[in-house]
Amino acid sequence: MDNGGPGGLLQILRDGQPRTRAELAGTTGLGRAAVSSRLEPLLKLELVVPASGAPSTGGRPSARLAFNPSAKLVAAADVGATHATVALTDLSGTILVETTERLEISCGPEAVLDWLLAMVKRHLRVLERATADVIAVGIGLPGPVEHSTGKPTSPPIMPGWDGFDVPAYVQQTLDVPVLVDNDVNLMALGERATRWPSEENMIFLKVATGIGSGVVSGGELQRGAAGVAGDVGHIAVSRGAGILCRCGKSACLEAIAGAPAIAAQLRESGLEAVTGSDVVSLVRSGNLVAIQAVRQAGRDIGEMLNMCVSFINPALIVVGGSLAQSGEHLMAGIRETVYARSTPLATQHLSITQSETGPEAGVVGASILALEYVLSPQRVNHWATKLLCGENEPNNTRIEEHVLQKSRPLLESMGKQFQNT
Structure with missing residues (x-):
């Protein structure tokens, strides 16, 4: 656990359990002042919000804070050989809206990705959310993908896709991190x-x-x-x-x-x-x-x-x-x-x-891929630093090597959420 910044606190809160500042201090070993300073950018970004329902101990109730999955959105796409699904999810990976249509991967990267982007825009209108609310995109493709660049590599059933820079093309419309992987990996x-x-x-x-x-x-x-x-x-x-x-x-x-x-x-x-x-x-x-x-x-x-x-x-x-x-x-x-x-x-x-x-396995996996990158401690810390310096929210355009090294907390928390629905 990275307790050196706001990102470390967010990882703790992503399990959905509200906590007081005192509880966060006890979990991390940080002082109350240090916890408060790290929470400040998370509250401004609305990634963390006050939660009701704290148990009373007879005095003034302690304010509890909780992860806010609705703060932003992730676009997730599962593209197969003959069909494609595009969804918008919240920051817990819950699908909010999705569309599946017949689409031939052989139509080529521009046609397929243009359709994908059009579906994202349509879904944003349905949810009455702004394009700026999308903070990452996850895409699964039916062929080998060089994960560090997001480029398909000699895919046998994807004519015209070999070496195509999928993240760069998508980022012409959505200037956010774009994570690409083989569709079955995401499933x-x-x-x-x-x-x-x-x-x-x-x-x-x-x-x-x-x-x-x-x-x-x-x-x-x-x-x-x-x-x-x-x-x-x-x-x-x-x-x-x-x-x-x-x-x-x-x-x-x-x-x-x-x-x-x-x-x-x-x-x-x-x-x-x-x-x-x-x-x-x-x-x-x-x-x-x-x-x-x-x-x-x-x-x-x-x-x-x-x-x-x-x-x-x-x-x-x-x-x-x-x-x-x-x-x-x-x-x-x-x-x-x-x-x-x-x-x-x-x-x-x-x-x-x-x-x-x-x-839905593919779009859920695509959402996880994107979430584990954009909500990683390093990315959240960078995001918080930019905010406190008065700069716009950062949109890193390249994929880093360590994207999914710490996926277990989200996998387990999402598993519980789905089992309870």
């Missing part, structure tokens, strides 16, 4: 925050147009050296031998178990299926051919996950994405292969379950 953050805040080792697997995963190990999201950790859709599997993938290689899992591959297989059987939604509809209607195809896709995915289980040893695998809506047929195929092929020790305490957060 992992969102799912963990809402349903599994205490889980230290888990894999979130997205099965949709593409297949990817977000890996949490030792409580930390793992991105790897170049941001491609978890890109499991292009791992070779036995049934894919000789089948060409859109990445240019053959035998990739995605080429036989992704939504387009399953839909193509069903069309060969005379069924009308173009999208993942068509596949799910056929499964839900009880079509035996579709059910068998989805279950086989689950087995193929299980073959890949078997390697992950042996290598990472997760306690939990959560399956999301559009094809997860087909329910137990996909899950049964995955479990069948993983439990049959993995060692008993690796699967002894392993749970494989369907996502409970659903489509």
Whole structure:
């Protein structure tokens, strides 16, 4: 805990529990005067506000202070291969308004990001809030992202996006920090925050147009050296031998178990299926051919996950994405292969379950990504210093390396909030 400035006090108050100055002094070891001086900029910024309901001790009640999630807003976007969701959240990560529309990532970065910005402006009008109330933007993209710059790196299903400076483009309209990551990484953050805040080792697997995963190990999201950790859709599997993938290689899992591959297989059987939604509809209607195809896709995915289980040893695998809506047929195929092929020790305490957060996992994760940066002790201290010096609120335009090193307090507090709603 950084107790050297206002940012340290804010981290304590972000759990939502009101505290008196005396309680903050006891927690931090600071004197009452030091606590008051650190609270001053937080009160001026309205990040902290007086809270009612302090217990009476017979004398004058002590003034309690609490974190104010409604002080500012975060824009969060989850962009997939064929659909995108944009939301505005408060500073606790609670979604206030959101829109999901069909949008092809292949339209290119300018078209997609222009739509994203238009949705942010529309949502601000709905909430009757000003553009200046947005203090950060979090964006998930369906491909590898160099996290330090926010630039996509050789994404196989994103023509025109390679090396595109996403933060710089967004900042032409919203001059605030813009945090960009792979969409499945953000789904992992969102799912963990809402349903599994205490889980230290888990894999979130997205099965949709593409297949990817977000890996949490030792409580930390793992991105790897170049941001491609978890890109499991292009791992070779036995049934894919000789089948060409859109990445240019053959035998990739995605080429036989992704939504387009399953839909193509069903069309060969005379069924009308173009999208993942068509596949799910056929499964839900009880079509035996579709059910068998989805279950086989689950087995193929299980073959890949078997390697992950042996290598990472997760306690939990959560399956999301559009094809997860087909329910137990996909899950049964995955479990069948993983439990049959993995060692008993690796699967002894392993749970494989369907996502409970659903489509909102991505935008929740994008909000967490942005919040953990913009409300970090270092950023809040800088913000407070600028305020006390009479300068405008700072809008750092570059991403720092330590963005998510201390995410546990927010994850646990958000998990409690979602569990209580």
